Amino acid sequence: MAPVGSYDAIVVGAGHNGLVAACYLARAGLKTLVLERQPYIGGAAVSRRLYRDFTYSNCSYVCSLLRPEIIRTLQLPRFGLQLIPYEGGCTMMRDGGHLALYDNHDALRREIARHSKRDAEAYERYSRDVMRQCKFIKPLLMREPPDPTSFKPRDILELLHLGQRFHRLGERRMYDTLRFWSMSAADFLDEYFESEIVKAHFAGSSIIGTALGPRSPGTAYVLLHHYMGDIDDTVGAWGFARGGMGAISNALGASLQASGGAIRSGVEVARILVRGGRARGVALASGEEIRSRLVISNLDVRRTFLKTMDPGDLPDEFLRRVRNFKIRGSSGKLNIALDGLPSFPAIPAGAPCIRGDMHVTDTVEMMERAYDDWKDGRWSRAPYIDMLIPSQIDPSMVPDGKHYMSVFVQYCPYVLADGEWDGQQRQAFGDTVIDTIARHSPDFKSLILHAEIRTPWDIENEVGLTEGNIFQGELTMDQLLFNRPIPGYAQYRSPVRGMYMCGSSTHPGGGVMGAPGANAARAVLRDLRRMQPA
Amino acid sequence: MPADAVRPPHFEQPLLQTPFHARARALSQVDSFIPWAGYTTVDVFTHVEQEYFAIRNASTLYDLTPMVKYRITGRGGSAYLNRLVTRDVGKLKIDRVAYCVWCNDAGHLIDDGTVFRFGENEYRLCTAERQIDWLLDSAVGFEVDVTEITEEVAALALQGPTSFAVLKAAGLAGIERLRPFEIGRFSIATQPVTVSRTGFTGDLGYEIWMVPGSAEVVWDALMVAGRSRGIRAIGSQALNVARIEAGFISPKIDFLSAERTIRIGRERSPLELGLAWLVDFDKGHFTGRRALLEESRRGVRRRLVGLDVEGNKPAHNALLYAQRSGKHEIGFVTSATWSPTCKRNIALAMVDAPHFAVGGILWADIYLNRELVWERRMARSRVVERPFFAPDRRRATPPADF
Numbered sequence: 001m002a003p004v005g006s007y008d009a010i011v012v013g014a015g016h017n018g019l020v021a022a023c024y025l026a027r028a029g030l031k032t033l034v035l036e037r038q039p040y041i042g043g044a045a046v047s048r049r050l051y052r053d054f055t056y057s058n059c060s061y062v063c064s065l066l067r068p069e070i071i072r073t074l075q076l077p078r079f080g081l082q083l084i085p086y087e088g089g090c091t092m093m094r095d096g097g098h099l100a101l102y103d104n105h106d107a108l109r110r111e112i113a114r115h116s117k118r119d120a121e122a123y124e125r126y127s128r129d130v131m132r133q134c135k136f137i138k139p140l141l142m143r144e145p146p147d148p149t150s151f152k153p154r155d156i157l158e159l160l161h162l163g164q165r166f167h168r169l170g171e172r173r174m175y176d177t178l179r180f181w182s183m184s185a186a187d188f189l190d191e192y193f194e195s196e197i198v199k200a201h202f203a204g205s206s207i208i209g210t211a212l213g214p215r216s217p218g219t220a221y222v223l224l225h226h227y228m229g230d231i232d233d234t235v236g237a238w239g240f241a242r243g244g245m246g247a248i249s250n251a252l253g254a255s256l257q258a259s260g261g262a263i264r265s266g267v268e269v270a271r272i273l274v275r276g277g278r279a280r281g282v283a284l285a286s287g288e289e290i291r292s293r294l295v296i297s298n299l300d301v302r303r304t305f306l307k308t309m310d311p312g313d314l315p316d317e318f319l320r321r322v323r324n325f326k327i328r329g330s331s332g333k334l335n336i337a338l339d340g341l342p343s344f345p346a347i348p349a350g351a352p353c354i355r356g357d358m359h360v361t362d363t364v365e366m367m368e369r370a371y372d373d374w375k376d377g378r379w380s381r382a383p384y385i386d387m388l389i390p391s392q393i394d395p396s397m398v399p400d401g402k403h404y405m406s407v408f409v410q411y412c413p414y415v416l417a418d419g420e421w422d423g424q425q426r427q428a429f430g431d432t433v434i435d436t437i438a439r440h441s442p443d444f445k446s447l448i449l450h451a452e453i454r455t456p457w458d459i460e461n462e463v464g465l466t467e468g469n470i471f472q473g474e475l476t477m478d479q480l481l482f483n484r485p486i487p488g489y490a491q492y493r494s495p496v497r498g499m500y501m502c503g504s505s506t507h508p509g510g511g512v513m514g515a516p517g518a519n520a521a522r523a524v525l526r527d528l529r530r531m532q533p534a
Numbered sequence: 535m536p537a538d539a540v541r542p543p544h545f546e547q548p549l550l551q552t553p554f555h556a557r558a559r560a561l562s563q564v565d566s567f568i569p570w571a572g573y574t575t576v577d578v579f580t581h582v583e584q585e586y587f588a589i590r591n592a593s594t595l596y597d598l599t600p601m602v603k604y605r606i607t608g609r610g611g612s613a614y615l616n617r618l619v620t621r622d623v624g625k626l627k628i629d630r631v632a633y634c635v636w637c638n639d640a641g642h643l644i645d646d647g648t649v650f651r652f653g654e655n656e657y658r659l660c661t662a663e664r665q666i667d668w669l670l671d672s673a674v675g676f677e678v679d680v681t682e683i684t685e686e687v688a689a690l691a692l693q694g695p696t697s698f699a700v701l702k703a704a705g706l707a708g709i710e711r712l713r714p715f716e717i718g719r720f721s722i723a724t725q726p727v728t729v730s731r732t733g734f735t736g737d738l739g740y741e742i743w744m745v746p747g748s749a750e751v752v753w754d755a756l757m758v759a760g761r762s763r764g765i766r767a768i769g770s771q772a773l774n775v776a777r778i779e780a781g782f783i784s785p786k787i788d789f790l791s792a793e794r795t796i797r798i799g800r801e802r803s804p805l806e807l808g809l810a811w812l813v814d815f816d817k818g819h820f821t822g823r824r825a826l827l828e829e830s831r832r833g834v835r836r837r838l839v840g841l842d843v844e845g846n847k848p849a850h851n852a853l854l855y856a857q858r859s860g861k862h863e864i865g866f867v868t869s870a871t872w873s874p875t876c877k878r879n880i881a882l883a884m885v886d887a888p889h890f891a892v893g894g895i896l897w898a899d900i901y902l903n904r905e906l907v908w909e910r911r912m913a914r915s916r917v918v919e920r921p922f923f924a925p926d927r928r929r930a931t932p933p934a935d936f
Contacts (some may be wrong), residue, residue, distance in 0.1 A: 100545065106572045107548035109664075117682065121667040124794065131796045166800060172640070351545045 001187025006291035007033045009524070011502070012269045012308065013464065015043025016066075016493065018298030019252035020517030021148070021502040021524075023074045024298075026261035028525050033290065034256065035282065040246075042254050043298065044463050044470065044514050047246030051450035054404055055397045056335040057245040059463060060451060060470070061388060061406040062086075062357070064238040066248065067142060067514035074255045081251035082242035085231045086393055089356035091201040092346040092440045099197045100308060100353035116195040126202070127190040127236075128430055132173060133180055134228040136165065141228075141515045144523060145481045145490050145507045154436050181477055185219040186364050189220030202362050207410055209470040209510065211328035213371030214364050218476040225475055225511065240390045244397060244402040248512060272297070272304075272499060274313040277423040279498035294498050294524060298517070299504035300465060300472035301325050301485040305494070318495050320355045321486045325505070326474040329414030329456025329467030330374060334407040334433050341389065341403050342441040358387045360440055370411055375377060377417025379429045383436060384392060384410040402449075408435050414456040414467040421457040429455060481507060492520040493527075500524055535549045549574040552599035553688045553749030568770060571663065571684075573600040577768035585772035585875070589735050590875050592764025593696045595756060597739060598689035599749075602664050604649055606657040610677035615649060615657060617674050620671050620804060620826070622817040626651045629717040631730050632748060635812050641825030642792035642801035644668060645785060645933065646809075648732060650717060658683075662785040672821065688749040692756060693739030693776075695925075696763035698933035699730070701740060704759035710741075710932035723749075723755035734773060736780020736921055738928050763936065778871045778880060781840060781920030783807055788838060788868040788882055805829055806884075807838045808920065829905055836865065837890040840920040841881040843898055844913050849881045852898040856889060858912050860899060864889045867898060873922055880922045881915070892917050 007030075011022045014036035027030040032208045040046060044059035063083055071077065088101040099115060102108045113120035146158030166174060180188065185206030189199040205226035206219040213219070231237040241247040253263055268285040272295050281291040297304040305314060305322045347354055361367050361384045370380035386408040391398040398404050412429060419425070430453035456468030465472060473479055482490045485505040492500050502520030504510035541547065550573045552558075558576050566578040575597060579585060588594045606615065615623040626632045628651050635646045642679035647661035659669075669680045692700060701709045706720040706729065717730045725748035733739035744752055757765060774784070783789060792801040803826060804813055813826055843849045848870040856862040873880045881898070888891040889896060894917045901910045927934055 102545055102548070104545075104548040106569065107544045109572065110544040118666055118670060119666050125667060128794060130794055135796060170798060173798070204867065348543060348545070352541070353545070 005308050006236040006281070007031050009033070009294040009296060010035060010290060010292040011296045012272065012282065012304075013037070013043060013296045013298030014041035014249070014253070014263060014265065015503065016045045016249055016252060016514055017298070017502050017504060017517035017520075019249060019256060020041070020070055020074070020514040021296050021521040022261050023252060023256045023259060023296070024518055024521030025524060026141065026256055026259035028521075030294070032256070032261040033292070034261065034263045035267055035269050035284075035290075036263065038462075039266040041263060041265055042249030044248045044459075044465065045245040046221070047244030050058050050335070050452055051337045053399045054337040055244045056401065056404060056451070056452065057241075057390065057406055058246050058335045058454070059333065060512050061333075061390070061408065062238045063241050063245065063248065063512055064226075064231060064236075065511040066229070067513060067515050067518065068230070069142060070514040070518055074252065076248070076251040076255060077252035079251040079258070081247055083231055083239050084242055084393060085234065085237045085239035086356050086388070086390075088353045089201075089358060090347060090351075090353040091197060091204075091359040091362055092344060093197060093362040096346055097197070098346040099201050100347070100351055101201070101356065102353065112195075112198060113445040115197050116193070119195045119198045122192045123198075126189075129176065130224060130227050131235060133177060136169060136177060137224065138228055139165070140481075141508045141513070142518060144492070144519055145484070146253035147482055147488065147490065149488075166408070180224070181221050182217055183220045184215050184217050185223050186214045186368075188220040188223070189364070198360055200363050200367065201359065203367055204359055204361070204384060204386065207367060207371070207384060208313070208408065209331055209410075210474060211326075211374065211411070211469075212474070212476070213368045215368050216371075221477065221480070222475050225509065229511070230364055231514075240394050242394050242396060244390075244394075245512065269308055272309050274310065274496050274499070277313075277497055279496055290406050294500070296500040296502050296520060296524065298503045300327060301501060302327055302463060302466045302471070304501060304503075304505075309496075313496060315495050318486065318489070323476045325485055326479060327466045327469045327472065327505075328474065329460070329469055331381065331459075331468065331470055332409045332412035332429060332433070332456065333454040333459070334409065334410040334430060335397070335454075336405040336407065337451075338403040338405055338447045339449050340401065340447050341392070342405075342444040342447055346440060354389070355392045356388070360436060361387060374411035374413050377413050377415065378430060379412040380410070381432065383433060385413070385433065385436060386410075386519055387437065407433060407437070412456055413505075414460070421455050426453050426455055426458070431454060442511075472505040473509070475509050480509065484509060492523040493515075545924050549570075551721075552597050553746040554597045554599065554690070554753055557750060557753050558597060558767065564902040566769065570770070571600040571602055575600060576767070578769045578771050579767050580767075582771045582775070584781070585766065586775050586874060588764060588766045588768060589694050589737060589772060589776045591695065592766070593692060593700045593760050594766060594768040594772075595693040595753065596691040596693065598691045599687075601689060603659045603684050603687050604659040604661070604666070604669060605681045605683045607655055608676070608678040611654055611655045611657050611732060612866075614673060614676040614678040616817060617676070617820055618647065618669070619867065620813040620820055620822065622814040623651075624817065625651060628653060631715045631717060631732050633812070635809055637804065637822030637826065638792050639822060639825065640792070640801070641803045641822040641829055643789055643804055643807065644791050644793050645784065649898050650718070650730065663791060665791075665793065672869055686745070688744050688746045690742045690753065690756070691733055691735075691739065692742060693733045693735040693737055693925055695738050695934070696760070696765075696936045697739050699936050700756060700760040700765055702935065703763070704755055713931045714929055722752045725751050727752060734780070734782055734925055735776040736782070736928060737924075738915050738930075738933050774869075775871045775874070778869050778882060779873050779875060779921065779923040781882070781922060783838065784869065785880065788884075803829055803834070805834050806836055813851055828870070834887065836884055836886045838868070838891045839883055839892075840918045840922060841867070841883050841896070841898070841915045842918045843870070843879040843881055843900075843915045845900075845911070846872055847881050847900055847902055847911070847913075848879065849898040849900050849913060850916070852881075852900050852913075854885060854915070855897045855912070858897050858914075860897065860912060864896065876922050878922065882920075883915075885917070890917060892919055
């Protein structure tokens with residue numbers, strides 16, 4: 001049944017953040033509608049059946065950051081969400097060796113000690129320091145970042161809160177925090193480890209989704225961004241959503257509907273309507289107009305303001321900053337249906353690490369070279385891959401005996417130096433990745449039943465993320481906290497009254513976290529209370 | 535027997551076995567094993583009480599192999615150790631052992647342990663936790679080699695009032711002359727061993743160090759020699775009761791290494807732990823000196839104290855209050871036990887200033903599970919001197935020949 005009439009709030013885009021925001025708004029009693037261009041909801045958190053009975057998490061593929069507060073308040077487990085942690089991971093080396101990560105502390109120490117006894121113990125110091133940074137940043141995730149230039153009591157109080165927390169760290173940790181936020185992952189890891197393979201393994205999370213190399217300043221923070229999630233209070237743990245990442249979106253959708261919210265999928269918003277400096281609703285591509293006094297965009301900041309709004313409704317300087325927002329495509333994705341479990345000769349038989357994330361980049365240098373290719377406008381000839389076979393843990397993804405492999409690929413440019421992306425280029429990119437894996441798995445190629453190859457161009461076109469950037473904008477200091485997405489507009493509001501942002505372009509950024517959506521909803525509700533004194 | 539060849543890989547069996555494992559396995563009646571520093575070790579063999587009373591009444595064997603051991607050699611050994619630890623290692627004579635602590639720059643405790651001096655430039659450092667990372671960082675600029683040798687040295691603690699008699703019966707000529715904290719070289723059943731008169735029980739006792747290949751022979755010989763002296767193998771639980779009576783602190787129980795803390799304010803200084811006697815400000819520079827000097831000038835914010843708790847229920851994990859009303863929280867218990875030898879209910883506790891003065895009265899909030907019904911009791915507790923138990927026999931040379 002198509003909803004009719006006007007709404008209190010329209011959320012543009014049914015990505016996980018849009019759904020989270022809509023849930024909170026509906027729960028607050030607003031008549032809320034979510035509009036989604038695709039016939040399915042979820043944005044980049046989807047489960048797709050593109051080949052027989054195989055389910056692909058064909059965009060985002062693992063979960064750790066989804067805020068426990070959101071899971072609880074929105075009762076996502078009641079609506080079918082099951083998060084299952086996976087164990088460990090590994091990096092296979094070019095010389096046939098490997099480094100594995102195990103959950104068991106003693107197994108892990110002995111494993112790292114195979115490469116360096118000292119690194120096995122330095123790992124304790126490394127985890128401690130990363131945990132210390134997590135402890136500092138985690139409470140900031142679910143808060144609206146304060147505007148340091150504002151004199152509003154709320155901003156001053158929030159700044160005080162931030163300052164106090166920072167000050168409480170003590171002199172040494174204050175220095176550490178400031179260094180950490182600005183340094184490169186390679187430099188950071190050099191302060192702990194001596195073994196190349198150990199550094200390479202941990203450096204991986206500093207580049208995922210980022211158009212930066214491990215030697216670029218700012219990547220130490222990206223590493224932390226991948227570390228600060230938790231599953232059942234195990235900080236840094238990653239897991240699968242049972243049934244694929246779409247299970248998260250579906251649970252959010254069900255929660256929304258249970259709160260009285262509505263979703264219309266398969267309808268594209270062509271314009272956000274503004275009259276007299278106020279948001280008034282949206283116009284669909286079909287020509288239909290839907291009225292609403294509040295519009296919340298889940299689209300990235302570039303797509304929101306440059307593609308779905310009339311530039312005449314926005315200040316020039318604001319628009320210039322939007323155009324300058326860094327949101328660069330750097331990642332590709334392969335989703336592969338397998339006829340059986342591939343063998344990995346580098347990994348000892350029975351080692352559980354193949355149930356975690358697997359990699360084949362064994363030095364930081366190799367990772368940086370992969371980045372060099374991206375700068376030259378081509379996909380990495382020896383790409384960094386984050387490869388998982390979730391069907392080993394989640395039996396609901398595949399027919400019995402078969403497997404699903406998710407391969408995240410770094411780096412892959414949005415624009416190629418030698419021409420447009422086309423079917424041939426896409427296949428060549430996919431072949432590069434498949435050949436890379438096949439070097440570590442002799443039977444891999446023969447097991448492939450189907451492969452979906454996604455370039456940044458594909459991700460932009462299907463999901464809507466500008467340049468296919470998975471974080472809706474780089475996670476660098478100039479685009480974090482009160483600078484995200486744009487200085488002066490870091491509190492989910494836009495220059496147009498009644499028009500808000502709730503995507504990962506806003507604080508605290510990307511990953512299937514839900515915090516931007518929840519924070520945006522809170523900002524909307526606070527503004528409503530202010531407008532309607534009780 | 536090189537069991538390693540057939541051992542499953544670390545991802546299937548993460549814990550190592552000590553060279554005494556087969557013996558321990560055979561004597562274990564209750565299958566109670568716990569991990570300790572990467573090894574599987576016995577928590578309880580038969581019954582904690584029986585094992586405990588053997589420590590105070592007869593003799594006990596405790597497998598000490600997992601204790602992390604570092605060999606420190608080189609011309610800069612003394613200078614290095616003196617920079618590392620807070621005590622004056624320069625005063626440590628050859629063939630003597632010293633209990634030491636070491637800190638980071640902020641004067642926070644990294645670990646405690648024992649330094650053995652075997653020669654002019656040969657030391658061994660025994661610690662509870664692995665820390666080669668810290669030890670190597672500290673070695674920069676010193677002519678010194680630091681190597682972990684945990685797996686190369688098997689060790690047994692032989693503790694209890696009859697331990698001297700057991701060693702004599704085992705044929706250790708001259709063992710009667712070995713003084714507390716002294717090291718001697720002997721043989722047991724033709725196997726060469728190093729014996730130090732040290733221990734973690736606060737009682738008469740020895741620690742016996744050997745190559746792993748000698749482990750089972752030495753164990754068997756001591757068991758035979760001790761049969762008429764009531765020798766038995768003990769696990770960690772019994773030892774824990776004895777070490778609380780002796781007032782010794784235990785890492786991860788009474789303090790956490792400053793290298794491991796994540797939260798702010800969880801670090802501890804040696805002054806807070808009541809170890810000021812181990813800090814020698816006059817010996818020259820050592821890591822943490824400036825911070826400790828400042829702390830000793832300013833006075834500590836909290837201190838580890840001994841408590842004598844009313845009643846007989848151990849004050850495990852109890853919060854401490856200044857008044858019975860339980861309004862003003864002033865600390866918490868870190869270790870607690872009923873002392874079967876002192877017949878007192880004792881505890882170690884971290885108490886805020888100024889409540890840590892000896893003689894002061896605090897209230898421990900104890901939760902009791904009585905047949906599955908939880909009850910809460912405010913127990914009057916008095917701050918007392920440590921150790922709770924320190925018999926003269928531990929120091930007597932020659933020791934009594936029971």
